[in-house]
Amino acid sequence: xxxxxxxxxxxxxKLVCGVCAGIADKxxxxxxxxxxxxxxxxxFYGFGIVLYILLAIFLPYKEDLDRDNYxxxxxxxxxxxxxxxxxxxxxxxxx
Numbered sequence: 001x002x003x004x005x006x007x008x009x010x011x012x013x014k015l016v017c018g019v020c021a022g023i024a025d026k027x028x029x030x031x032x033x034x035x036x037x038x039x040x041x042x043x044f045y046g047f048g049i050v051l052y053i054l055l056a057i058f059l060p061y062k063e064d065l066d067r068d069n070y071x072x073x074x075x076x077x078x079x080x081x082x083x084x085x086x087x088x089x090x091x092x093x094x095x
Contacts, residue, residue, distance in 0.1 A: 008059055
């Protein structure tokens with residue numbers, strides 16, 4: 001099952017809220033380059049800060065999406081029926 005093409009944040013490699021780390025992971029960009037571009041966007045244009053805050057509030061964490069899509073914990077085994085061996089001369093051999 002593939003993850004949908006959506007933006008997300010990351011808990012791993014986060015500096016403030018994980019927005020830049022999620023964007024860098026999503027598009028395969030270098031993380032420091034993404035952070036520098038985000039800082040330049042925030043410095044030169046006022047909407048960069050507002051955009052970052054909105055993304056920090058509304059984007060889900062990648063780890064939460066993975067948990068919802070793939071689950072966590074150990075695999076569960078099926079409930080199998082018990083084999084009832086009624087042989088009187090059972091010596092442990094099958095033949």
